[in-house]
């Protein structure tokens with residue numbers, strides 16, 4: 001399973017900005033619903049989160065301390 | 069190519085105009101489309117046309133002499149890209165680049181001035197629009213120039229981290245920004261600074277703290 005950005009459908013207003021900026025084609029419209037497809041091509045640039053005006057799209061980071 | 073008068077109403081500059089007034093003036097605007105990655109505005113150039121984003125998203129940024137990029141804002145539909153150089157007649161202080169396919173509405177400076185003369189309420193409203201922009205920039209300058217935000221972002225990372233992958237907290241840059249009381253652009257810059265110093269490593273879906281001690285020192289220094 002590839003971790004992908006997440007979308008909260010309740011907050012999404014279907015403005016399509018995330019789809020327009022994603023260069024890897026991970027974000028698509030399926031039956032009028034913004035959907036994220038699993039792909040290794042997503043390099044977690046977080047641009048989709050940056051452009052989303054409603055905070056519906058999130059690219060989260062797990063914060064880990066590296067053991068020496 | 070038709071200019072959407074209803075959309076013009078969503079541009080803050082023209083929000084004070086009525087639908088009929090916008091309909092009567094929409095032929096003053098021109099439409100232009102640009103592709104992903106295309107530079108719309110280049111720092112140092114002169115602008116005689118004010119551009120508004122009609123569709124898509126645009127990155128507004130500055131580049132340092134060392135080639136470092138600082139995003140100032142992301143312009144979404146309804147926002148102007150180059151009001152500063154259009155109003156003062158001096159070179160563009162920023163760059164603007166399309167993040168995906170973008171449609172722009174353009175309005176030549178002389179036509180903008182004609183609208184302002186005909187509808188003084190637009191001129192009055194412009195003060196408000198520019199003051200809001202100035203407020204946003206002043207806050208950004210403050211957060212970028214002092215180390216307190218770097219300290220706050222660093223503290224957030226430490227507070228939400230643990231050793232080994234698994235049941236850790238997940239945070240977005242947007243959430244970190246809200247927690248640190250700053251803009252997302254400032255968080256992005258802080259993370260990049262920490263990465264350049266070799267204290268963290270930003271991976272796909274993970275931020276790895278590689279030098280916890282140095283992060284703790286940053287927090288201590290920023291008080």
Ligand code: SF4
Pocket residue numbers: 005021022023024025026027041042043044045046047048049059
């Ligand atoms: S993080 Fe980047 S590559 Fe991944 S889905 Fe968002 S915009 Fe596309």
Ligand code: SF4
Pocket residue numbers: 007011012013014015016017018019034051052053054055056057
């Ligand atoms: S940018 Fe946000 S609100 Fe717009 S379609 Fe994408 S997820 Fe929905």
